[in-house]
Amino acid sequence: MQKVAKRSTYESWRRGGMPSPPCDEYPFASSEEGGSSVRGQWVPRVENNSQGGTLxxxxTYNQVTSGDKFRVEVK
Structure with missing residues (x-):
């Protein structure tokens, strides 16, 4: 995946088709691959906030900035 430059970019994608929170989406809305065609699932607000903080x-920890590529592994 690749990180999006500005929060306003993925917020506009959500307005264009993503449901309002609490919805967990993949690919992440904060990635270039995210947007209005992502798969979303309603989740409890606490869980959604926790996942957002984790991401x-x-x-921050891995110094992922705008345009950086990163891999998502599911174990």
Missing amino acids: SNFY
């Missing part, structure tokens, strides 16, 4: 921490 944000991943970006």
